[in-house]
Amino acid sequence: MSIVDLGKNLFEALRKITSRSSVDREGIKELCNDLTRAFLKADVNLKLALDIVKRVENRALNEEVPVGFTRREHIVKIVYEEIVKLLGGEKTFIPMPKPGCLTTMMLVGIQGSGKTTTAAKLARFYIQRGFKVGLICADTYRAGAYQQLMQLARDVGAQFYGDLESKDPIKIVEDGIRELSRRKVDLIIIDTAGRHKDEKSLMEEARLLYEKIKPDFVGLILDGTIGQQAAVQAEAFKKVCDVGFVVVTKLDGSSRGGGALSAVAATGAPISFIGLGEKVSELEEFDPARFTARLLGLGDIRGLIEKAREAEVEVSRRRASAILYGKFTLKDFYEQIEASRKLGPISKVLSLIPGLAYRIPEEELEEIEKNLDKWRAILQSMRKEELEDPRVINLSRIRRIARGAGVKESDVKELLKRYEDARKLLKAMRGRRVPISKFRGLGC
Ligand SMILES: Nc1nc2c(ncn2[C@@H]2O[C@H](COP(=O)(O)OP(=O)(O)O)[C@@H](O)[C@H]2O)c(=O)[nH]1
Ligand SMILES: [Mg+2]
Structure with a gap:
């Protein structure tokens, strides 16, 4: 179980509505019920879940569909936007050391x-960005805390300071800062203790350390597996120190991650990073927009097939699965080109897909557009048996097709090559999700 389950449920809810023959009140109601269920399963706070679903419903029923969008695309867009808001909005915050x-x-x-x-x-994150980093172990309670952090510091190439003799975290931190600044580090990260008999003494120690040390940033680490309870901890720590950023950990193993993220976002504390595993490399900058796009499975092949379906293009379920399983004829290729034609200019189709990690340069877009027209003409000049099985296309057929389409023979060859590439790619990815960037220039 992991955050992926929330994504799957949300994706399923969207898939259901986008495959309905028309989007009516009843469809929207069903979508809202599915969304509520998915959110509650992920331990999203009941009030937050009801709020977001209400907003989705209102917008889906009342908002005018923007130009260039189909009704279904619009609904996917609304759900996407509302989840981004639920997770903290478009803004991201990564604490950065001050140069010098x-x-x-x-x-x-x-x-x-x-x-x-x-x-x-x-x-590790800051070392990779060129900073010299020191770690201080201020956990004087847990046996082995010193060894654990020292080993980790060695693994990531950070400086380390600790004092096994002392039981006074404030003194350790003051000595550590002095020592590490002598070693000319840019950034000091202080690891504190979390073990206390009761919550009150834990908060008291956090407050004392905070007031004495006056750190530039306080990072609050919250366990994502506790779901919406994470917000209770966030509120408690915010009372004793100025929490500058939050890291939500263990999202890899938690079905309640959505609950933790949304509840913490609602407290107003910025979530800067998420932890996705035990390894030191398993940390990610948190970007609600990117995270949501990935969560909803947008920006992958299924997203594309959905897009095609949303635009009321004839891409039957059978054909979609035939495409995924490698039986991909020139006819399918032609239909994909037609489908992207109906969706509008390629640049618009791509911009509809949130989280797309790259921007295609303008010239390349024009090139794709030009090719689409050409390819369309070529495919229209082909005979049925050629579309079914392009292997029958020999040189003399290429000549005939080129004449019929008013293009050069090399254009026909280029198209056949593109088709072959697309076919191979689709075959290779059976069942796997392939990022849309792989579809560059395939005309779909
Ligand atoms: N799966 C997973 N485990 C994590 C993650 N972050 C920490 N852990 C594990 O959680 C446990 C407690 O971590 P530790 O850093 O010692 O917690 P501390 O007591 O707050 O210092 C350890 O077994 C870690 O390996 C994460 O993002 N994903
Ligand atoms: Mg510890």
Whole structure:
């Protein structure tokens, strides 16, 4: 179980509505019920879940469909936008060390939330961006805390400071800052203790350390597996120190991750990173828009097939699965080209797909557009048996097709090559999701 389950359920809800013959009140109602179920399963707070679903419903029923969108595309867009909002909106925040000064960052959180692991992950993150980083172990409670952090510091190439003799975290941190600044680090990350008999003394220690050290940033580490309860911890820590950013950990193993992320976002604390595994490399900058696009499965082949379907293009379920399973004839290729024609200019089709990681240069778009027209003419000049099985197309047939379409023979060859590439790619990815960037220039 993981956050992926929430994505699957949301995707399924969207798939259902986009495959209906028409989008009516009843379809929207059903979508809203499916969304509510998916959110609650992921432990999204009931009020937040009801709010977002209400907004989706209102917008789907009342908003005018923007020019260039189909009704169904519009609904996918609404769901996408509302989830982005639920997870904190478009803005992202990554704390950055100030150039030329020593920056201090203190990590707080309860025991087991992932502070020590995240301290190492963050050290690695900043080291990769060219900063010299030092780690301080201020956990004087847990046996082995010192060894754990020292080993991690070695693994990621960070400086380390700790003091096994002392039981005073404030003194350790003050000494550590002095020592590490002598070693000329740019950033110091302070790993604190989370083990306390009661919550009150944990908060008290966090407050004392915070007031004494006055770190530039306080990072709160929250365990994503506790779902919406994460917000309760966020509120408690916000009372004792100025939480500058949040890291939600263990999203790889949690079906409640959506609940944790949405609840924390609702407290107004920016989620800067998410932890997606035990390894030091398994940290990701958190970007609600990108995260949501991935969660909903937009920007992949299924998204594209959905898009084609949304535009009321005849892409039957059978054909879609035939395409995915490698039986991909020139006729299918032709239909895809026609489909993208009906969707509008390629640049628009691509811009509809949120989270698309790259922007195609303008010249390349024009090239694709030009080719589409040419390819359409070529495919129209082909005979049925050629469309069914392009292997029958020999040189003399190429000559005939080129004449019929008013293009050069090399254009026909180019199209056949593109088709062959598309066929191979589709065959290779059976069942696997392939990022849309692989579809560059395939005309679909
Ligand atoms: N699956 C997974 N495990 C994590 C993640 N972050 C931390 N852990 C594990 O959670 C446990 C507690 O982590 P630790 O850093 O020692 O927590 P601390 O007590 O807050 O310092 C360890 O077993 C870590 O390997 C994460 O993002 N994903
Ligand atoms: Mg620890």
